[in-house]
Amino acid sequence: MPLAEVILCCKSKTNWSAMTTFTETQSIVLQVNGARKNLSIEPRVSLLDALRDYLHLTGTKKGCDQGACGACTVLVDGERINSCLALAIQYEGCDIVTIEGLANAGELHPLQQAFIDQDGFQCGYCTPGQICSVVGMMTEFGKGAPSAVTKDGTANSELTEEEVRERMSGNLCRCGAYVGIRDAIKQVYGGRQQ
Amino acid sequence: MNNFTYLRATDANSAVNLLAANSTQGAAARFLAGGTNLVDLMREGIETAHALVDITRTPLADVHQLPDGGLRMGALVRNSHLAAHPLIREKYPLLSQAILHGASAQLRNMATTGGNIMQRTRCYYFYDTASRCNKRAPGSGCDAMEGFNRIHAILGTSPQCIATHPSDMCVALAALDATVNVTGPAGERSLPFSEVHRLPGNTPEIDTNLKPGELITSIDLPASTAGLSSVYRKVRDRASYAFALVSVGAAIKIDNGTIQQIHLALGGVAHKPWRATIAEQLLRGADATSENFAKAAEAELALAIPRRGNAFKIELAKRTIIAVLSELTANEGARQ
Numbered sequence A: 001m002p003l004a005e006v007i008l009c010c011k012s013k014t015n016w017s018a019m020t021t022f023t024e025t026q027s028i029v030l031q032v033n034g035a036r037k038n039l040s041i042e043p044r045v046s047l048l049d050a051l052r053d054y055l056h057l058t059g060t061k062k063g064c065d066q067g068a069c070g071a072c073t074v075l076v077d078g079e080r081i082n083s084c085l086a087l088a089i090q091y092e093g094c095d096i097v098t099i100e101g102l103a104n105a106g107e108l109h110p111l112q113q114a115f116i117d118q119d120g121f122q123c124g125y126c127t128p129g130q131i132c133s134v135v136g137m138m139t140e141f142g143k144g145a146p147s148a149v150t151k152d153g154t155a156n157s158e159l160t161e162e163e164v165r166e167r168m169s170g171n172l173c174r175c176g177a178y179v180g181i182r183d184a185i186k187q188v189y190g191g192r193q194q
Numbered sequence B: 001m002n003n004f005t006y007l008r009a010t011d012a013n014s015a016v017n018l019l020a021a022n023s024t025q026g027a028a029a030r031f032l033a034g035g036t037n038l039v040d041l042m043r044e045g046i047e048t049a050h051a052l053v054d055i056t057r058t059p060l061a062d063v064h065q066l067p068d069g070g071l072r073m074g075a076l077v078r079n080s081h082l083a084a085h086p087l088i089r090e091k092y093p094l095l096s097q098a099i100l101h102g103a104s105a106q107l108r109n110m111a112t113t114g115g116n117i118m119q120r121t122r123c124y125y126f127y128d129t130a131s132r133c134n135k136r137a138p139g140s141g142c143d144a145m146e147g148f149n150r151i152h153a154i155l156g157t158s159p160q161c162i163a164t165h166p167s168d169m170c171v172a173l174a175a176l177d178a179t180v181n182v183t184g185p186a187g188e189r190s191l192p193f194s195e196v197h198r199l200p201g202n203t204p205e206i207d208t209n210l211k212p213g214e215l216i217t218s219i220d221l222p223a224s225t226a227g228l229s230s231v232y233r234k235v236r237d238r239a240s241y242a243f244a245l246v247s248v249g250a251a252i253k254i255d256n257g258t259i260q261q262i263h264l265a266l267g268g269v270a271h272k273p274w275r276a277t278i279a280e281q282l283l284r285g286a287d288a289t290s291e292n293f294a295k296a297a298e299a300e301l302a303l304a305i306p307r308r309g310n311a312f313k314i315e316l317a318k319r320t321i322i323a324v325l326s327e328l329t330a331n332e333g334a335r336q
């Protein structure tokens, strides 16, 4: 697969204007959980604040607002990012999915169910970010992307506990529910091969 | 965060032109890539750009082979894509490893090669606008000198600044003899990686030798450093998602116990990714023995200047160099 295809997925779509210039509040369109959302924002508004304060999608949480905790994790064109360090305007034309977009017609996403089954949270503040992050992790793993603990050259690398720990290190849990989070991931994806 | 004008570039030329057209004396304009450093610094009031030129929609995001067998990596390739790229994993595994040891999966999905090179220091006092900092406010002093300087530099420091360059990726690029291609108002040029970042000297406010308005378009890796055995080892306060206290990247070729080729660089110890040229010189052509590794590490760190909080880094750097070279020697032995 050519790499450019992966990188440029949202950039190659046509519903964004070239050479946009603005300082003041402007109307932009964001594609969130499959729906087109119009919002009026200044360019300095982060994607996190746009989701929470302008679109009232408060599932995505603000922990540190500086990229250090993962509570704000959302999916953009299937890839997990920290929405606190993203300017909303930069993500026009991209496909954004938040925790609110994971359930299917009232049916919980298997990971959401597993977090309940395995006590994957205590206060629940980090949970939306954790769950979106696992979804992104599994896409990366499925594409064969390595982590810092992947031994290069090994065929059929497995989603071991060591791999899960490393790949999920961008999501902190202040309550320390890590054991439950690990078990929830195991419940859904245990033994998965790359 | 101050408000700013947001501009979207469609290619390298439009990016350079937009930046130039929107730069006025005293009011900076900046390129915006992944935003993981710039948005953070703007929010903290350390960067106060009045115009941001978004370069993420420029076609500078591919990786391809060069005619001489080297590789060209676009400045807008995301760190995660670069680390996963089959050509990087096959020919320059040190680069893949170094990237994967930095930040988190989410941040690597956002961060770009150009932004990673141009990221600023994580010195606490640089980040705290109530502190004195010669890098943020030239001439104001340096609160790190007598402050909490556990994370600070031991090599190439100046009385003005002891900040480190925080990148892991750049340690690999330094070791692998990369070249950085830039374009700017005065045209295109290429810089050897060792000349991209600066030592602080009397002007710690200047991080790199890029001229104002210059855009990194791509980074080249030469054929000469492809396919070497390599190890990246990062020592930090927790096992993942933390900046390096010390890191060592090495690529080596050993023939019959003799070191034929050696590329060695350190992170977390200096204002720039530190190419260990003194150690390399001692090791090139020498036997791959632990005595020689220790001698080389000793020589490389001989000029280190410790501060109250970071003296431990000198011993840590030596031990990490020795450990990495020993591991590589064992790997090479197993291969032969």
Ligand SMILES: Cc1cc2nc3c(=O)[nH]c(=O)nc-3n(C[C@H](O)[C@H](O)[C@H](O)COP(=O)(O)OP(=O)(O)OC[C@H]3O[C@@H](n4cnc5c(N)ncnc54)[C@H](O)[C@@H]3O)c2cc1C
Binding pocket: A066, A067, A068, B030, B031, B032, B033, B034, B035, B036, B037, B038, B039, B040, B055, B075, B076, B101, B102, B103, B104, B107, B110, B111, B112, B113, B114, B115, B116, B117, B118, B119, B120, B166, B167, B168, B169, B214, B215, B216, B217, B241, B242, B243, B244
């Ligand atoms: C919590 C946290 C932990 C981190 N941990 C690590 C770590 O362990 N190791 C590590 O190496 N890094 C770490 N990072 C830093 C991260 O790697 C950098 O923030 C990232 O690489 C910057 O890339 P970017 O594309 O987001 O740059 P941006 O934030 O978009 O830009 C950074 C700077 O580079 C300039 N710039 C960007 N692209 C270009 C270009 N093409 N030409 C010229 N100038 C350009 C911008 O104008 C800006 O000044 C961490 C960051 C955070 C927030």
Ligand code: SF4
Binding pocket: B121, B123, B124, B125, B126, B132, B133, B134, B135, B136, B141, B142, B143, B144, B145, B160, B161, B162, B163, B204
């Ligand atoms: S070490 Fe450098 S960046 Fe840190 S406070 Fe001193 S001058 Fe500023």
Ligand code: FES
Binding pocket: A061, A062, A063, A064, A065, A066, A067, A068, A069, A070, A071, A072, A073, A082, A083, A084, A085
């Ligand atoms: S709120 Fe974004 S990483 Fe903490």
Ligand code: FES
Binding pocket: A120, A121, A122, A123, A124, A125, A126, A127, A172, A173, A174, A175, A176, A177
């Ligand atoms: S459940 Fe409370 S922070 Fe994770």
